[in-house]
Structures are given as structure tokens and as C-alpha cells.
Amino acid sequence: MADNKIFIFDTTLRDGEQVPGCKLNTTEKVALALELERLGVDIIEAGFPISSPGDYESVNQISQNVREATICALSRAVKKDIEVAAQALKYAKRPRIHTGIGTSDFHIKSKFNSTREEILERAVQCVAWARNFTDDVEFYAEDAGRTDNEYLAKVVEAVIAAGATTVNIPDTTGYCLPGQYGEKIAFLKNNVSNIDKAVISCHCHNDLGLATANSIAGVIAGARQIECTINGLGERAGNTSLEEVVMILKQHKHLDLHTNVNAQLLNPISRLVADTMRMPVQPNKAIVGANAFSHSSGIHQDGFLKDALTYEIINPEEVGAEQSKIVLTARSGRSALAYRLQKLGFQFNRNDVDALYQSFLQVADVKKEVKDEDLLQMANEYQPQTEVA
Template structure:
């Protein structure tokens, strides 16, 4: 397979893994609307659903396949013929179809989920890939709970499914268990020890149970993975999935030789669309798209930002479609921030007047959380009266 070695393929699972959040189910028309925006964002693969799970999910894969032209449309299955049949049928209108099949790879899952053996699971994995290959060329295999799997057995599984026809192998940290160095070395071990690894792309799919999903995904990419599976706003089961916008902006901010084809200017708008449709608020301190991501309230930070924004901003808000950076007035703000806001209102004070206004401002800010323009006008009433 010929691939640009520095290109990272972005696999968005907002509409499948992301939609598994309780109370966040979407209608088919809502999913189609988000899928079109994901296409505009530049994602390479859209995981449109789990067709066997419900008639609604099946129909969503059908309708997204019709609506979207450029991205690969992916349908999830377990390693059995019924699931794969449903996925193949749901993908019949897709211009670039992919079946995503797989099975548990950790001893925990093999023993306590499947009540099986390593040998039987390996056989089921290979059979599923071979069966899916009868319907579509592009097959992704997921080794569920790979984060806790024995790495030698995992390598054996990966080699076997690639030999059976898998084009992508997904190494999920299903429970968000790994530390970044552990996850990175697991990916590196596969790159170095699976003899046919060059015939497939390694994909990373990390969960955020310990707050490490983004860090683990980056560690995986640094060690040879070239597809990242993520969701808008990092939504997903339990503590969520890797946040798509975080991974993309890390690769843009740090020169580690990797890039995506994502247009980050669409992030803010898409984040709000997903948040609104799923009725799931984005936490204000969320990286990249949170309401406070570009808000500066500490006096020291405000002063540094106003002197040169790069003192306290490593990403420009306009790069991710954010309306603008904001200087928020609080009791922690300094004279520079107050002067900035007064000048914005066309009020220019000399040094002594600013000192008086600032003294009045601190008294007010200690008792009032939200300082608005009317408050600012009242703070300088002494100046206005003089005039």
C-alpha cells in the first residue's frame, strides 16, 4: 500500500462511539447534517454507525452513504456473519465503503467476555476479516482492549488479520488504561515485530477514563500509527474518546513531521453543532473549543497578552474559527486590561484618572462577577462629569 508516510488519516466516530452517550441519540437527518459538516472539515473516514444494533442505525449508514462523497464511510460489526451481512447491506450506496470488524484481544476479554481461548479468538478474527473481504476491499480490524493485551499475542493477531486481508488494524485502548509511554511502545512493538505490517495502516482509538486519550493517541502516532480515531468535543462512552480537535491542533502546533488534511477553521462551528444536537454542553475549560479557551482574566496574563498575544496564546482563535480572544474583567484583572476596555468604549484616561477608575473597579469587581459596559461607564462618571 502506498501512503504518504507523514500523513495522518482522521477517522471520526462522533456518529458511532460518540453517540453512545446516554441521552445523546441523534435522528438520521441530524446525523446526515453532521456527516456533511465532517466532510467539509476534511475527515478521511466517517464511522456512520453499528448497523446490526438497530433499524435506525442501519438507516443512518444508508443515508450518510448517499449524502457524502469524499470520505470513506465505515460501519461497525462484531466478528460474526450476521453483523457483517448487515454492514455490507447498509454500505451499498457508499462511494468508499469500509467494514470495521473485530474481537477482544486481552486475556480479560477472552476469558471473561467470550469464555474462550486465545486460539479460538484468533480463528474467529481471521474468519471475520475473510468474510468481510467478500463484500468490500477496505477492511479495518479492531483488537478490542488491546491496551491490556499481551503484546506478543497482539502481534500474532495483527499479523494474522493482515494476512487475511485487513487494510487497517485498530489498536484500541478500550478502557483508557495505558500510560502514553506504554501505549506508544505497544505500537512500536507491532511496527517492529509484525512482518507484514507495511501492508496495513495502524490506527489508534483511545478512551479518556484517566484523562490520557489525547496523550496516548499522540504517543501512538509518534511511534508509527497513521490513523487516529476521535470524536468532536471528545464525546463518547464513560469519560469519552480522544478529542479530534485536540489531536489536529497538537500536530499543527508541534513540528513532529506529521499532518492531517483537516480544515481547523471549521472546529468551533462544528463543535457547537454537535453540542446543540446532542444536548451535551462543552465544558468551558475544554481545550480548543471551550468558551474559556481564549479568555484571559488574570492581570499578569492580560498584561502579557496585550503586549504580545503570543505571550499567552499558542493557537490563534481565528485558526479554529473561534470568534476572538477575550479579555475578561474580574477582580484579578490589572490596569492594562481596564484601560483596554475603556479605550474600546472610546474613553481615554490619563495616569491619575486611570488609577482612580481602577480603584473603583476593584471595589466593584469584588462584589459583582460580571462587569459589563454600563459598569465601565459608571466607573468613569467622575471623568464624564468633568467634561
């Protein structure tokens, strides 16, 4: 296994589906799973089989249809959960059971009314149960972001000894700062004697808007798997955005980290997920938002038209987006107006554009955006004979 490969664990169908209003049926889940496989994700978390008959059936059907990606099923640290997950995965070519328990004192005392010692025993036990069904077992230490590092290291060492091949370090509440999360991963790398026997995974939530930053801090510190969702869907404020981490690693080549994701499919699958889950993407969303490659400020437009690299670090074609857009507003300048008029087939000199710009500003002050039909009317009224045949 190349040490600079980052495994992409997609949980759109499990954590992403927990968004209110985003419930999927089995047919929809299978269709999205096949697209995720085509995208190049390494692991697809297909669902939580014990939670409902529908989720069990979805995991079962995805296991039968997806042949390349690892198919993962979630469970609690409960024997019946794990048995049902294993049954749902029975047709999977590459099955993984994802099991675990909360490790922070908040969870231990308030959620479980237990002790650190008892939780450690339950952690080891659930991994041992899962290993009866598959040799690919991932353990999650829920609320690891707020778990004492010394105790977390003790739990991680014990579950790896019990057979866990991936250890998931979730920032379940999105609490950590990137420096804190990176330090937590580094602490495990340096203080867990058998850490070389497992892959460390980042599962970060976006409650403070830091999910992507924390995941990147985690892989820089030595984690080699990122758990994420298309469009950043997920509980509350969402999960780490798949498209963001993929493109960060692609852009920052000095990190010498890469994924198997085909970036040109990012925008198409973003739109598919948004449509299927009935959850529109916010226009200013990085990489896949409608405005990600749109320019409306005059200063930005002028620089972009001279050299796209002045204001775009990603070519839209690289992520399967439509070409960059020059959006005309009251903040736009003469160069953007001249560019759009030229696109419509008009050839105006500088004096013409200066004169037209005054008319343009009058329209722009009334409308949020000046459209092609506005420009056509303006240009034809000004000098219709200059139109190119």
C-alpha cells in the same frame, strides 16, 4: 500514500452517540456527516447497522449523501453483523467494514469464556467474511491496551494476512500511559512481519484523561490513523478529541505530521455538534471551550496585551473562534481595565486609571465579572466629559 499524513477517522456518529442523551435521528446524522466531510475528515464511522433499524437507515442514508469521505460501519466478529453492515454500505462510494473482537485476557476469559487460540481463529474469520464485500476492512483488537504485546502482534499479523487493511489498536478502557501506548505501537511496527501492508490506527478512551496524549504517542511511534470525536464525546469519559489532535499536529511542526482537516471549521462544527447532540461543551475545553481564548488573571492580561504570543499559542481565528477576550474580575489589573475602557471609547491617562481602579475593585469584589455596563457607569461618574464622540 505520504507517510507523514495522519488519517482522521471520526466516530462522533457512532462512539460519540453512545453518550447517554446524545441519540441522533437519521436526518441529524446525515447533516453532521456532511459537515464532517466539509471539515476534511478522511473516514466517517456512520454507525453500527445491526444494532437497530434506525442505525441501519442512518448508515444507508449517509452512504448515499457523502461522496468524498470513506463511510465506515461497525460490526462484531459475527457473520450476520458483517452482512448487515455490507448491505447498509451498498451505496457508499468508499465503503469500509470495521470488525473485530476483544483480545485481552480480561475479554477472552470473562467476556467470551474462550481461549487465545479460538479468538485468533475468530479474528481471522471475521476479516475473511468482510473481505467478501469490500477490500477496505478495518480490524479492531478490543482492549488492545491491556492485551499482551506478543499475543497482540500474533493477532495483528494474522488479520493482515487475512486481508485487513487497517488494524485498530484500541485503548478501550483508557488504561495506558502515553509511554506504554507508544511502546505498544512500536512493538507492532517492529515485530509484525507484514505490518507494512496495513495502517495502524489509534482508538483511545479518556478514562484517565490521557486519550489525546496516547493518540499522539501512537502516531509518533508509527500509527497513521487517529480515531476521534468532535468535543471528545464518547463512552464514559469520552474519546480522543478531534480538535485537540489536529491542533497538536499543526502546532508541533517538528513532528512532520499533518491532517487534511480545515482547522477554521473546528469551532463552528463543535458548536453544531454540541447543539445537535444536546451536550454542552465545558468552558475550559481545549480549542473549542468558551474560555479557551479568555484571559482574566492580571499577569496574563498584561502579558497578552503586550504580545498575544506570551499567553496564546493559537490565534483564535485559526480555529474559527471569536477573538480573544479580556475578562474583568477581581484578579484583573490596571492594564486590562485601561484596555476595556479604551474599547468603550474612553481615553484616560494613567492617573485616571489608577483612580478608577479602586472603584473597579470594589465592584469586582461583589461581582464575578465586571461587565461593560458597569464600566460605563463607573467611567461616566468619574469623568463623563472625556468620552470620545
